[in-house]
Amino acid sequence: MAGRQSAAAPARDHDRFTAETAGFRRELLAHCYRMAGSAHDAEDLVQETYLRAWRSYAGFEGRASIRSWLYAIATNVCLTALEPRRNRVLPSGLSGPHDGPERPPAPAAPGEVSWLEPLPDHWVADPAAAVVARESLRLALVVSLQHLPARQRAILLLREVLAFTAPETARILGTTTAAVKSGLQRARARLDDLGTPPEDLLEPTDRRARALLEGYIAAFERSDAGLLERVLRADATLEAAPFRDWYAGRVKCLHLLETYVLGRPGDWRMSATTANGQPAAAVYHRDTGGELRAHGIVVLTPTVTGISHVVEFHDPALVTTFGFPDRRTD
DSSP, X not given: OHHHHHHHHHHHHHHHHHHHHGGGHHHHHHHHHHHHSOHHHHHHHHHHHHHHHHHHGGGOOSSSOHHHHHHHHHHHHHHXXXXXXXXXXXXXGTSSOOOSXXXXXXXXXXXXXXXXOOOBXXXXXXXXXXXXXXXXXXXXXXXXXXXXXXXXXXXXXXXXXXXXXXXXXXHHHTSOHHHHHHHHHHHHHHHHHHTOOOXXXXXXXXXXXXXXXXXXXXXXXHTOHHHHHHHEEEEEEEEEETBSOEEESHHHHHHHIIIIIOOSTTSEEEEEEXXXXXXXXXXXXXXXXXXXXXXXXXXXXXXTTEEEEEEEEOOHHHHHHTTOOSEEOO
């Protein structure tokens, strides 16, 4: 009898732990993604967060809310993991737009750059906080965050995205309120220096955003540069990891795509999705044997005047991460 009772207690504790913490998993995943810039890293960081939380659950005395306790663990897990790593970037974080002689885009050497990754919206979808979540996961913001020292990044996110007070943030990070206020000022100043202009983006559900995505997909599937010209803004930018070169201005973007990318009608297929609160598509390319194989994920920045920014992530594994098959039969 005693043995059964002793075995039952940990089971009850685990059930209580699961009941109290499971509802925070998606928002913690979003937080770890903002910190790390990688969907796959964020998954691992959340897993480590829950392992540490369970191990220390018996000592949780409720002096803070379960939410702030979990954020304290998650943030410190992220800070430890990020300490030896390079910040993740997009090509536009390496240099200015390509303005040299015409040539195919130059790829970075393997392992030379740690590339930012997109985040599937369905991983973090929460109807109660959908708009807030989308705005704080936009690619432009996540890219900017990667330019901050990890601790400043954490302070900015805890204070301005998650709305923790300065004293709460200090407790989470094991520092002083004064240090939090100073760190927040420095983080804001750094973001101002980066000069990322705010844009009035269309929500992915807006019919105008859907039309732009549909036009972009149709242009590639039909190899129709004229249709691409109609959906891209005059000042549109185009970049694709793992290529170091990126392009500014619709004319240069179209020339690159026509010359090196579009190919023949039917060479490309795309499946609509959303990533980082923006319209996106899973991309397939027809190989020499005629099969449509996973190619990557493209994320669009839609505005009322057209697509202002295109980012393609040339990583076939991302297609399955987003829940699509690794090949298409049509």
